[in-house]
Amino acid sequence: MAKAAKTAITPTRAENYPEWYQQVVRAADLAENSPVRGCMVIKPWGCALWENMQRILDDMFKATGHKNAYFPLLIPKRFLEKEAEHVEGFAKECAVVTHHRLEEGPDGGLVPAGELEEPLVIRPTSEMIIGDAFSRWIESYRDLPLLINQWANVVRWEMRTRLFLRTSEFLWQEGHTAHATEQEAREHTIRMLNVYATFARDTMAMPVITGEKTAAERFPGAVETFCIEGMMQDRKALQAGTSHFLGQNFSKAQDIEFLDENGERLNAWTTSWGVSTRLIGGLIMTHADDDGLVLPPRLAPVHVVIMPITFKADDPEKIMNYCHKIADDLRVQAFHGRHIEVEIDDRDIRGGEKNWSWVKKGVPIRIEVGPRDMADDAVFMARRDRPAKDKKGVARTEFVSSITSTLEDIQQTLLRRATEFRDEHTHQIDTEQDFRDFFTAPAGEPTPIHAGFAMTHFSGDSDVEEKIKNDLGVTVRCIPTELGEPGTCPFTGKPSAGRVVWAKSY
RNA sequence: CGGGCUGUAGCGCAGCUUGGUAGCGCGCUUGACUGGGGGUCAAGAGGUCGACGGUUCGAAUCCGUCCAGCCCGACCA
CATH class of the missing domain: 3.40.50.800 (Anticodon-binding domain)
Incomplete structure (x- = not known):
């Protein structure tokens, strides 16, 4: 047997993709696990990458009229309770602070003491605490639009974690805006989605599809959720950023009201949008090879x-x-x-x-x-x-x-390669049987390298979506902004406005 | 919260069945040789064997209780 060329990373992507990912993070000295399960220490090289992302995105936010602010980590529990769907969506993964003191216990250890009258929730996202501020900051139409961004950490108590891709605590930015009209808020949601897509493509050399989420994948409390989706080298999809049109759901729950030109009292229309340190995971899985990380020059801490x-x-x-x-x-x-x-x-x-x-x-x-x-x-x-x-x-x-x-040539080469890879593994599929075959791995494949993106017509029935998720572990990643031609849904035979993207996902 | 597994040096592990107070690889330190390539050799530092209790002359090893972590499921940027 011919000896394979020695690679800097073992195992290789083909041998064991998830393990390869972990080894790249370690070999590139990006981050390590912390004593607390699900949290990570971001090391200097990983932090430098994040700083570059931050700087470039921050400029893009400023250029679109946003100001930075900072809101507290701790949120009164009752704030979270205001919006029903929002509570339901996040209640399962909230870290809660119940005490404000440690005392020496009987066995010499420290035990929590000084129970709080009202428990505090560590923000899983800041819609509620920022909405509270907005309700005080906004009085008239002259105060709108209000365009705010914050760079922060958030905590979501995750069951299964992987460095950068899903950690209990992560760093992100969250934009929150309030507008006088529905149309303006909708336009802003799309504007920021496009900022993300531009950043992903031009700075990260990561091609993404922009589109809308189905109801099943929507942000809790949002009217519409939009996303950018990239294809990783194991052909799974990664949601790399989201932008939400929140309608008046949050402004009604939190009394974000203003007086219009006619002296009429109206609820504002709000949006929120974010990207996180997950982008670093996306960067790794888009460009890294069997010798480790490969950085697009525009993000590289050292050229x-x-x-x-x-x-x-x-x-x-x-x-x-x-x-x-x-x-x-x-x-x-x-x-x-x-x-x-x-x-x-x-x-x-x-x-x-x-x-x-x-x-x-x-x-x-x-x-x-x-x-x-x-x-x-x-x-x-x-x-x-x-x-x-x-x-x-x-x-x-x-x-x-x-x-x-x-x-610049390296930057373009990386983008071209990633785009070619994605296109090569994106297939138009027109029958349910072909669809099922596409997502059924051939027997004896050593590690799950997944089929890729399947573009099919879809009538939008959520029970069909549910069944496919249960059968194949595949979901609608998004309804692309570029819909294309109408056709017939292969699952229901009903008419469809255009093709949607199906894939296994992170 | 269900099912499976593991706790021994910084990391990865062996030793446990058949008790006699610790070993290997990588890493680290020092030196020599080397030198367009992650090499070779030598010397060295580093462990209350997850915690507590029991059996025993003697426990990493046998028994019990507890704790922690990992993997597989339901949930997720």
Whole structure:
């Protein structure tokens, strides 16, 4: 048996996808599990990624007229009780604070004491606490629209957790807006959905489908929920962001009222929308390979890592100076609103180990600079979108002057690959039998690599959706914004306005 | 909350059936050799064997109780 090429990550994606994912998170040093089940420690490299996402998204929110604010972590229990569907949706996964003090117990340990008169809920989302503020901030139509965003952590007591994809505590942003008219609120919901889709595609190089959720998948309390859905490399769908049109449900529950031009008292129309650290999970499962993380340049904390090869040099200092010169020439250049981030890795560890550590972290460009390169006024370059051993010598001046176009080329390559992969595994399906065959794995497949996206007509019957979910574990991921041609639902024979996306999902 | 399993060094595990107070791999420290590649060799640091109780001259090992965690189901950004 031929020996397979050694990969930096074991197992490979094909061998065991879920385990591969965990190993990439570990190898890239993104995060680790915490002492509390379901929570995670986000390590510097993972945090830097999130910071880049935050910065770019925050600019996009500001550009669409939003201001940041911060609302409290703790919410009075009675706030959550105001909106019936909302309560029902979140009650099962709320962490509740009931005491405000610890006292020494009989066995020497600490026991909670000082029971609170009213329990406090750790926010699973902030509609209720922000709605409470909105009801006080909004008096007249002149106060509208009110466009607020907050960066925060939230807690949802999850049964099954995976780093970044589903953790009990996660970081996110939640936008909350109030509008005078239904139409304006609806438009805003879609506007923010499109901001997410643009961010996913242009910054993360992650192609997504925008669409609306079916009733079964809707946010508790929303009138309509929209989402962006991406395809991961195991062909499962990942909901990467949501935008909700809340109608007047929350404004009625919380008295968010204003006086219009005619002096009439009306309820505002509200929206909310969010993306979370789950995006990092999506990034990994879209681009990472069997050698670890692969970062799109626009998000990479470091664009170029320079590894000086000084062991054999007659004059190590000369090589270091040469490296610093290259770094300086790169840093003065800009790439999508940031100067080029360069790291010179002069750690005293073995060359191979050093090189592989940057491969696993997904840095877009690695260069090695030794005596031979310096003599040629060149660098030895490797790109993370190509195999780890695919390296070549490049003249220094050419390398420096083409750096932004090289980074852009990597960015585009990643997007193109991900888009091709998704399209290759998206199929139009017209009969129920074909649909069932599509989602039934061939016997003996070592790990569940799922069929992909099935586009079928659908009449929208929720009992059909329910049955398919039970039979196949497949759900409607969304009703795409681009509906296409009307047709006939293969499950009911009824007419359908357009095709919907079915897939297994995270 | 139902069903299965596991707690021994930072991580991953062996030892338990047939009691005699701990071992392996990785990692870590130091040194040597090496040097466009995650290498080789040597020396070293690190554990009240999940907790409590019982049996015993003696318990990681046998018995009991408890605690914690993991996996599979229902729920989910």
